[in-house]
Structure formats: structure tokens, C-alpha cells
Amino acid sequence: MSQYRAIRGMADILPEETPLWQMLEQTARDVLMAHGYREIRTPIVESTDLFARSIGEVTDIVEKEMYTFLDRNNESLSLRPEGTASTVRAMVQNGLLNASQRVWYLGPMFRYERPQKGRQRQFHQIGVEAFGIPSPDQDAELLLLSRQWWRRLGIDDVLTLELNSIGSSDARHNYKAALVAYLQQHLDAIDDDSRRRLTTNPLRILDSKDAGTQTVLEGAPSISDFLDDQSKAHRDRLAELLSRASLSFVWNDRLVRGLDYYNDTVFEWTTDQLGAQSTVCGGGRYDGLVQQFGGKATPAAGFAAGLERLILLLQVLELQADELTDLYVVSADETTLSHAMAETDRIRADYPGLSVTQHLGGGSFKSQFKRADKSGAKWALIFGDDEVASGLVTVKPMRSDGEQQTLTASELNKFLSRLEQASEESED
RNA sequence: GUGGCUGUAGCUCACCAGGUAGAGCACCGGAUUGUGGCUCCGGAGGUAGUGGGUUCGAGACCCAUCAGCCACCCCA
Numbered sequence: 001m002s003q004y005r006a007i008r009g010m011a012d013i014l015p016e017e018t019p020l021w022q023m024l025e026q027t028a029r030d031v032l033m034a035h036g037y038r039e040i041r042t043p044i045v046e047s048t049d050l051f052a053r054s055i056g057e058v059t060d061i062v063e064k065e066m067y068t069f070l071d072r073n074n075e076s077l078s079l080r081p082e083g084t085a086s087t088v089r090a091m092v093q094n095g096l097l098n099a100s101q102r103v104w105y106l107g108p109m110f111r112y113e114r115p116q117k118g119r120q121r122q123f124h125q126i127g128v129e130a131f132g133i134p135s136p137d138q139d140a141e142l143l144l145l146s147r148q149w150w151r152r153l154g155i156d157d158v159l160t161l162e163l164n165s166i167g168s169s170d171a172r173h174n175y176k177a178a179l180v181a182y183l184q185q186h187l188d189a190i191d192d193d194s195r196r197r198l199t200t201n202p203l204r205i206l207d208s209k210d211a212g213t214q215t216v217l218e219g220a221p222s223i224s225d226f227l228d229d230q231s232k233a234h235r236d237r238l239a240e241l242l243s244r245a246s247l248s249f250v251w252n253d254r255l256v257r258g259l260d261y262y263n264d265t266v267f268e269w270t271t272d273q274l275g276a277q278s279t280v281c282g283g284g285r286y287d288g289l290v291q292q293f294g295g296k297a298t299p300a301a302g303f304a305a306g307l308e309r310l311i312l313l314l315q316v317l318e319l320q321a322d323e324l325t326d327l328y329v330v331s332a333d334e335t336t337l338s339h340a341m342a343e344t345d346r347i348r349a350d351y352p353g354l355s356v357t358q359h360l361g362g363g364s365f366k367s368q369f370k371r372a373d374k375s376g377a378k379w380a381l382i383f384g385d386d387e388v389a390s391g392l393v394t395v396k397p398m399r400s401d402g403e404q405q406t407l408t409a410s411e412l413n414k415f416l417s418r419l420e421q422a423s424e425e426s427e428d
Numbered sequence: 429g430u431g432g433c434u435g436u437a438g439c440u441c442a443c444c445a446g447g448u449a450g451a452g453c454a455c456c457g458g459a460u461u462g463u464g465g466c467u468c469c470g471g472a473g474g475u476a477g478u479g480g481g482u483u484c485g486a487g488a489c490c491c492a493u494c495a496g497c498c499a500c501c502c503c504a
């Protein structure tokens with residue numbers, strides 16, 4: 001038991017797992033680049049006020065989940081609980097919103113919650129935000145983009161897209177009143193939490209997990225009856241675009257989201273493979289946020305995907321990332337090691353596509369080959385006394401049955417070129 | 429913030445009416461003095477999460493605390 005442990009809810013991501021993370025992230029980068037989105041990097045710390053105002057003062061995130069502290073100047077700062085607020089701030093501050101923009105970001109987020117499966121206090125999101133386009137084609141592009149990512153990861157079969165329109169703030173205001181009025185007639189049939197939320201955040205009652213409350217909700221008014229014509233048209237056009245692109249989805253008129261800034265389109269990609277935390281990706285449209293941050297009125301939409309949950313999903317489905325070690329360099333003693341080190345350095349310079357590990361610290365050939373085997377290397381390069389004395393090197397196959405061969409310098413170069421080529425092809 | 433379950437070797441776990449710890453895997457070495465994967469042999473590794481209590485004696489019982497897992501709340 002070590003003296004120090006990581007802070008609760010903040011996990012180490014170990015070398016064994018990082019290849020999967022890198023694959024996940026690289027796939028996202030590829031897809032985003034293929035859609036013309038550009039990366040933005042913003043600070044992890046912002047003024048507390050930025051989050052409070054955008055996410056909503058009375059949301060759980062702001063009320064009890066933020067890591068907030070005073071800096072040495074007595075300014076209240078917070079670790080970011082999500083990425084949209086910082087992104088909008090940066091876009092406005094840097095004057096980038098005079099044209100439409102497509103951006104994405106990747107990084108850690110922080111929420112002070114009780115950890116459970118698929119939930120950490122420090123977790124990672126890839127977020128995608130599009131500014132300047134009010135029409136539903138933008139919503140559709142974001143959804144198609146996300147689906148391409150799932151396809152490349154091989155998880156599209158286990159994900160479901162849930163969609164809803166929560167309309168304008170007027171519509172939500174009217175709907176809230178109707179919902180509260182309805183629920184007040186059934187006070188005795190709903191759970192305590194929901195009763196409490198009646199005054200704090202009535203829309204959240206919609207996704208209560210309490211069976212009695214759900215029964216009551218079956219007779220509740222639906223947000224869809226409160227949408228104005230513009231919101232309905234937006235919703236219907238989005239549905240049409242998705243259908244044309246064969247992206248199937250389910251309407252869920254109980255889908256509301258925990259952040260205040262959304263309007264019209266909201267969505268979640270969910271799975272039944274992860275226990276209680278079923279949402280892997282969520283987002284929607286937020287046409288009012290830019291103006292609220294002092295920019296000129298700019299429509300926007302976006303989503304964020306939780307990387308820990310996607311990793312969990314990849315692991316459940318037993319999808320793996322390859323760890324590529326091509327060569328493991330073995331030598332006999334101090335003299336041959338110094339030769340081997342210089343030669344390995346040369347190989348790395350001349351064949352940058354190869355992954356080469358040199359055995360360090362000496363030891364018997366036997367133990368060095370055990371290491372070579374465990375490294376997963378395809379070949380061992382052997383610099384023994386005989387080889388070094390005659391300017392040769394032996395290559396031994398570790399993953400196939402062939403015989404080892406002793407090569408001249410030029411034969412080795414041919415061998416390495418072929419290997420580098422094969423290795424690059426297998427990566428694509 | 430609330431609830432349930434769990435904390436013994438790096439990992440997965442055992443033992444035991446309460447009498448000061450064991451296996452498998454992993455690790456290191458040897459059988460093979462220049463060659464891995466299989467097999468065999470050997471070795472190292474633990475103040476039993478931490479603190480207190482009950483007891484002649486506690487890893488085992490009790491309390492507290494910390495941590496992990498899962499669920500609620502809420503969210504990615």
C-alpha cells in the first residue's frame with residue numbers, strides 16, 4: 001500500500017490502457033478533420049461566474065458539483081465542469097464569430113460527484129461545437145458526424161440516438177407551468193425527489209427513475225404540444241434530413257438536459273451496455289449562449305462525448321488497439337551493447353516508421369529473449385560477439401516459425417525497408 | 429449528500445469456534461555457460477487499508493475512519 005493515492009474519483013490511465021485511448025482519440029481526430037472541424041484548446045480553469053451563468057445557477061452542476069476555489073487574488077475560479085462555456089467565451093473574446101465556425105476540443109473536465117461506473121470526478125470529453133448556422137442541417141451534420149465516429153470505432157450497433165425538441169424558452173416556460181399544474185394533482189403518487197424538484201427544476205422530473213412517478217408521467221402533458229411553428233418546422237426538417245441519411249433515432253419527449261442553455265434540438269446517444277450511466281454522448285442547440293456572453297447573436301449547436309464511457313464500451317465489446325513493437329534489440333555484453341546502441345540509433349533515424357526497443361541493463365540471452373517475447377516484438381535483432389566481430393547482425397522471427405538469419409549490412413537495410421513498409425500498411 | 433457491498437502478496441482470491449498467513453497468475457533465477465513461447469525446479473514479495481475496542485490472544489468479533497465498487501441524486 002503506497003503512502004499516496006490518487007484523489008478520489010481521479011483515475012490513472014495506465015500504459016496498458018493508453019493504446020485504446022489513443023485509438024479512440026485518433027479516430028475522433030480523423031472523423032473531425034474529415035468534416036472540416038478544427039481544434040481549439042482553452043484553459044482548464046475559468047472564472048466561476050462563467051460557468052454559473054451559462055450552465056445555470058440552479059443546476060446541480062453549479063450548485064454542488066464544481067471544484068471552486070479562491071486564487072491568491074481572492075478571485076473565485078473553477079475547474080471546468082464542461083467545455084461549451086469556455087469554448088464560447090474563447091470564440092467571443094477572440095472575435096472569431098464574424099463567420100461561421102466549426103471547432104472541437106478534447107480534455108479533462110471536473111465534477112465533484114460520488115464516483116460510480118462510468119463516472120469520475122476527473123473525466124474526459126471530446127466536444128464539438130458549430131457556430132453561425134441556425135438551420136437544422138447543422139444539427140444533422142453533428143449527428144451524422146458522431147455516427148461516423150461510432151462506425152469507425154465499431155460501436156454503432158450498440159448505440160441508440162434519442163432526440164427531442166425542447167423549443168424556445170417561452171415554450172419551455174409554458175410547458176413547465178402545465179407540467180407543474182398536472183403533477184400537483186398527483187402529489188401523493190410521485191416520489192420525494194420529484195416533489196422537491198417541482199419547485200426547483202420541474203423538467204428533471206421527466207426522467208425520474210421512480211416507477212410510481214413514471215406512471216403518473218404517462219398522463220402528463222408533452223413538450224411537443226407547446227412548440228411554436230418555427231420549432232416544429234426545425235424539428236421536422238431535422239427528422240427528414242436524418243431519415244434521408246438513414247440515421248434512425250427515437251423521439252423521446254421526456255429527454256431534457258441538465259444545462260440551461262439548450263433550445264430546440266436536444267439529443268443523447270445511449271447504450272444498454274454500461275449499467276446506470278447509459279449516456280455516452282449528449283448535446284443540442286444553444287442559440288442564445290453567445291449573445292449571453294456578450295457576443296453578437298450567433299446560433300450554435302454542439303455535443304460532448306464522455307471518453308471514459310466510450311472506453312468502457314470498447315472494453316465491453318472487447319475491441320482492442322494494437323501495440324506495435326517491431327524490433328527488440330539484444331546484445332551479448334558491454335562491448336556488443338555499445339555497438340548495438342549506436343546501430344539501433346541509426347535504424348531509428350533511417351526507418352522512422354519502425355518501433356524499436358533495445359534491451360538495456362545486460363543479462364543473459366535467455367532473459368533478453370524472454371523480454372523480447374513479452375514485448376510483443378515481431379523480430380529480435382541479435383548483436384552477439386560473432387555478429388559484431390564480422391560486421392553482421394542476426395534477425396530472429398518471434399511471431400512466426402521461420403529460421404533466424406544472419407545478414408550483412410545491406411541485407412539488413414533491405415529487411416528493414418520491407419518491414420517498415422509492411423508496418424505502415426497494417427496501420428491503415 | 430444518501431444507501432448497499434467490499435478492503436489479506438503486483439493481480440484474482442483462499443484459510444479461520446478468534447491461537448501471530450497460503451494458492452494460482454505475474455515477477456526474478458536455474459534446468460539449456462549465444463536464443464523466448466511449453467514443462468519442471470527454486471527464489472523474492474504481506475506491520476492482513478488505518479486507528480481504537482473486546483480478549484490471555486484478532487486478519488478474523490465490535491466501533492470509527494479512509495478507500496474501492498455498485499446504485500440513488502445528477503450527468504459525459
